[in-house]
Amino acid sequence: MRAKSAWNRPSWVLVGISTLMLQLALFDRQGWVVGEWVQLGIAVFLVFVVHAASGRQWERRGQLVTAMCFAVLIILPFAWDAFQRSTADWGQPFEIQLVLALRNMMLGLVAQRGTASNKAFAALASCFLALFSILWLMNGWTVALLFVYTIVGMWWLMGVYWDGLSSCLPSHSERCVPWRPIGFAVALGGLIAGLLLPIAKGRQFTTAIAGILPSSGGTRWSDEFAYGGVGDGPQMVSAKEDASSFGPIESELFLESKMPSLYDCFNEFSNPPPKHRTKGRRRAIPLAPNLMKQNHQKRGSNKQAGREFNTVRQRKHETPHVADLRSHALLQVAGRVPVHLGLYSYDLWDGHRLAASNRTPARALRFDTSSGDRRSWARYADAAEDDLLTYRDRHEIRIINLKTERVPSPPNCIGVHIDKLHTANLFRVTQDGMLVMEGGQIPQLSVMHVESLQRSASDTPQLAKSSSNARVDTEDVDTKDIDALAREWTTGVDDGWQKVETICQRLRREFVLDAEHMAPADVDDVAAYFLFESKRGPDYLFATSAALLIRSLGYETRVVSGFYADPEHYDRQSRLTPIYVDDAHFWVEVLAQAPGSESSKTRGFHWLPVEPSPGYQVLLAPESLWSQWVSRAAVTWHALKRNPIPVLACLAVCMAAWVKRAAVGDFLVTRWWEVHHRWGDARYRVIATLRLLDRRARVRGFPRPKGSPVERWQLTAAAREADDDTWSGPFRDLANWALYGEDAPLEFTPHQVSSLCRDAVAGAFRPPRKRSVPTSRRFERTNA
């Protein structure tokens, strides 16, 4: 029995790890659902009941209670799901309910005492759940947990095998742990895991095994709460006969569409812009002519040269119809969010309108099939990581309801890929530096893969100074006030990126983002009106003002319009971020130069997005674990510094609790004993008292050796206590009866049992203090 009980602990560990993996997978899929945690809490409570009922203290009732608990544990996920569907309109697919039932049963089995076969079944179930979870969610945490699970599982298997083997050996043989085979197995397992991990991280692995898992119907025809299963996802079929069969690219059924474009999105908000006289334009080009690369390749032409965006608009005030309230997504984005998806850039400003100069240096595209993912990419010829842009990111964009030829691409996009498309000629670069798909609009439901480069948050970019002839001021636009404001805001701030950040932070902090507040049509300079008078307005005024302010300091800027993939819209179930009409957005990009690229005239210049609008964030390279800890520590430190009094009060309370931890712990445990020891019969009460005394003795430094009977140990420990005579009284006989007198009659009345237990708790192994006089001496043993 000793050998069997020794392997109970690894069983607990296996069950614990698999449960944690399952909960992580559930949390990743469905987020924070209170009902699920309540269900888990009920299951854990029942598991504790099973653990208690399988002991001896409940005697024959234990079997009945255990059976009832198991029944409830298995039924609980189904009943709870039915309850949630009827009340909260939320539910789980059937396979998840099955998995939860298996989890509950596994916890119950491992909690039941005295049955080695149950532990084996629980370990088997934990293996299934661990595999299920890792197939469902494969990230760093689950992979690490699976690694630990594998090691513990091997240990457990070898232990069970060794136990079985030892029973066949002669009785006098020496039993020892096979360290050498275990070490070899662990090393081999680690080697295999190390070889498999890079493979497992690829998409092929999960895609290949996705079809093995059971599904409740990926198309949700049978269950509205079904998760994705076989038949949907990125590998969609062509729609040749029926549009509902979902064709992404090849289907001509979707090519003719009257879906809105980006401009239509902005026009939904406001009336058409008023006619306005054309003023002289304040022009700026991103790079000086001497920095422009002489490119003889085919250069993309903007079919809509002179495209403008008028910032003087009037908000529509129409009474929405009920049917209009439901907005369909224009795009769906898979990948890290928030991300800006640019469509148009502007570098000209005349006081009312943003326009593109179409003088961005031309960039060529090349066809690249050398990628490790076996995809054919259309990449920029000069696209590569450098010291500024260090992280290569990838997004998948599904065009749902957007009529455009421009590819919504993240900042510093370096390539685009469409499935089954093996040519780069389909794409070109416009004169304002954006990516365009030739041949009209991008087909609806196309899934486009875009790669981009991002900088690290810890790096400070080095900005490119504009050349002297990069700006062309006109007489009509007075920029003196804006220049003065920029200098005022950045006084004392280091040149470069700090000034850009200062301006953006000032705008975000002191100005109000108000989509309803439009500039009046009669102002000469809308940006000046926004900066000096209204101090509130839509995001394009933030972007325009920031661009002008930064530009006035001598740095190259441009305004970009497109979409903002809001992380608030992230759908955990589909793992996609839908982009709605409301997500049309303006932001600013600043030209920066990578360190070490000073000698190159073309390479190393990048447009970095900055966000002057409050509530918007810029996507940066993911931080390393160490950087995350450092930044969190810094945030915590600043929070502590801001609230010294509450922090000091908490510290004082914690220190006092630590100093008095024995007394505090004893107080809490004793109160709990007072509450729960009344529930059971006399034997249960006495054992609860013994458990309390056992804990107290352990805290007081008298831990019971495992080979010492409780009576002998208590007498020894009690002898060290000067005046503790608890164990020399009738409580000793009572304790022996509760522990070992299974069918022996009780020689005390219930009142005496309660009094003796109370006296023992009041006297034995208490932290030093004034104690009440035990009343146990008043009782004489009576014959039952």
Add this chain to the structure above:
Amino acid sequence: MTAKLEESGPVAHAGTADAIKSLRGLLNTAIRGKQEVVELVLACLLARGHLLLEDLPGLGKTTLARTLANALGGRYARVQCTPDLMPSDITGFNMFNQKTREFDFCEGPIFANVLLADEINRATPRTQSALFEAMAERQVTIDRATHRLPQTFFVVATQNPIDSHGTYPLPEAQLDRFAMKLSIGYPARATEIEILARHVGQRDQSSSSETAISSESLFELQEQIANIAVAEKVNRYLVDLAEATRRHPEVSIGLSPRGLLILQRVAQARAFLNSRRFVTPDDVQDVAGPVLSVRLAGDFSSPDSVIDAILADVPTPLWD
């Protein structure tokens, strides 16, 4: 452990409690200052075991055995074991009767309620083996005839551990038939002074001839003790102990199933003497030393350290 049967607890009837009290008193008078040894002797007797006393000469082994034999009543026999002692000298033999022209069986000293085998290791193994059947089955088979021994047949054997000249170590089969092996040890200084004082004026050392309990009462007590309850977890603990003795690297012969039964029975007797209706692990540990020391064999000088290690290593059952 302080609660004794003389407290007239509910376990034993008043008559048997008095008998036990009287028996305990006689033994404590014969061997002064050795209450724990006396308790173990009583436990061995009540558990229907046989007792092996191993100690240096002059520590009271024979006195204790003789006092116990006298106190139990019934027939008492003593065999002084020597190398020329024959098995038939113990068991008896068939003698041809010239008058009846038949063989008459002459009972040996083994047909007694209490047999004192003094210096048992001086008898040859052949003679020692004559006790096998009697100790295990309480019967003797001679010339195809089986003769029953008294139900309370009790062997008290003594041996000297250091004087090895002309001795024959007891075989393992013989040792396994003893319930326990006890060493009396030197008395405390104050006890020795008291012994000296009490023997002033006495011409010789004489043991008490008072009978404390009859054979019938003893048999009833032994039946009663067999019904002392043993919880399942205590039984598991007993088996854990037995397995631990078999797995211990220094032990070549661990606890046999017969030894396990004896350990349980002695623990029952111990619980009875402690006025309890059920056995606790304390009872098991109290008697584990003398019960295991007689039957564990291996590469060790003294089994006490091995037994202590095993007792410390095997977890005792609690509320699990």
